[in-house]
Amino acid sequence: MKKLVYLSFLISSFGFSQKKQNILFTNAYLHVGNGETMEIASIGIKGDRIALVKNSLTFTPKQNEYDTIIDLKGQHLYPGLVAPNSTLGLTEIDAVRATRDYDEVGQFNPHIRALIAYNVESDVISTVRTNGVLITQITPRGGWITGSSSIMHLDGWNWEDAAISKDDGIHLNWPNSFPGRGSGVDAQEAEKRKIRYQETKREIYDFFTTAKAYDEKKGHKIPELRLEAMKGCMDGKKRLYIHASELQQLLDILDFCREFDIKFPVIVGGYDSYLITSQLRDAKIPVMLPRVHMLPENTDDPIDLPFRLPSILQNAGVQFCLQNEGDMEAMNARNIPFLAGHCLGFGLTNEEALQAVSLSSCEIMGIDKDYGTIEVGKKATLFVSTGGALDMITNNVKMALMAGIWVDLNNRQYELYKKYENKYKSQ
Secondary structure (H helix, E strand, O other): OOOEEHHHHHHHHHOOOOOOEEEEEEEEEEEEOOOOOEEEEEEEEEEOOOEEEEEHHHHOOOOOOOOOEOOOOOEEEEOOOOEEEOOOOOOOOOOOOEEEEOOOOOOOOOOEHHHHHHHOOOHHHHHOOOOEEEEEEEEEEEOOEEEEEEEEEEEOHHHHEEEEEEEEEEEEEOOOOOOOOOOOHHHHHHHHHHHHHHHHHHHHHHHHHHHHHHHHHOOOOOOOHHHHHHHHHHHHOEEEEEEOHHHHHHHHHHHHHHHHOOOOOEEEHHHHHHHHHHHHHOOOOEEEEOOOOOOOOOOOOOOOOOHHHHHHHHHOOOEEEEEEOOOOOOOOHHHHHHHHHHHHHHHHOOOHHHHHHHHHHHHHOOOOOOOOOOOOOOOOOEEEEEEOOOOOOOEEEEEEEEEEOOOOOHHHHHHHHHHHHHHHHHH
């Protein structure tokens, strides 16, 4: 028997369930995630996939086709938002070393897998889901090659259950090329930094040369774990995420990618990418831009440059998405929608900003076949908000699905809010 469910009791009715259902949302304001919208939409979900996207005015469901029909009454339906390049699930309390599990000793650690350190029980994760962020790319830190990232659902019984794409790419921290960055650097120290930069760059070149030779020679009797982990980067099965921001770094990275014929390079950071947009576009290298809530890096930069970077790359035809690396990045992953929303006043439309934290992220990470938009055939990872999800004032997520499974949107912070709200009401 069909059930007509209203928002007033949706959360209490569904709670947290691992059972997939046939669900129909009607009368939704649909944000597809690819720049398109539909004001009065019906979205049908069967199992873990989206089976139908039609105008509600021209569609009548067949009898008993859907277990649950939900009239959204004009509320906003979005694809699940994405937090790339994050330590979410790898750290709990930044100030407590025992809860930080994202940094290994050594400089070249491609064999380190962030996947097995992912903590699905993290209290931080539940606070991030509340704002519509349902997918993350967990990324190790430390050293020149930090290890392998993986793409995860922000829900599941364990890391195997939550994994969307295991070991999707290797992360390389390109050394700092700017000899005079910071105060009090004299000419002698600047020269030393230049020398260190060239030495470190040579170490990276040597490691990749060894990895390429190892990949070309088959049938190793005794596998070398670090070089085995690098194989995907050489044959294009994995992406190479190169963390860099300065102009000289970016120019050197372009040369590096050409020399080693890197199939899928991605710039992570790329603050100065607006200076070489034509080179990046021609090389088809996407950029995961830094958080826009930051001060300009250079003293002569326009004060609003961090806010305008997305629109500059958009207009230049460079593929990009937004990420939130920096202080308290795991906790601040909840702000991903608001980073996108901030760009609305600096050149991006609402749907372009949404795409920067949904479809574009999924395309850059290689999971766009199943995620990033609300289209027929894709995984049903989506959420409903009573207002615009990119606005801090109107974002109000009422329900969410991950691969067709209802998500519990309760969290520790909300529980404390209700606890003390009731305490003061009783006085």
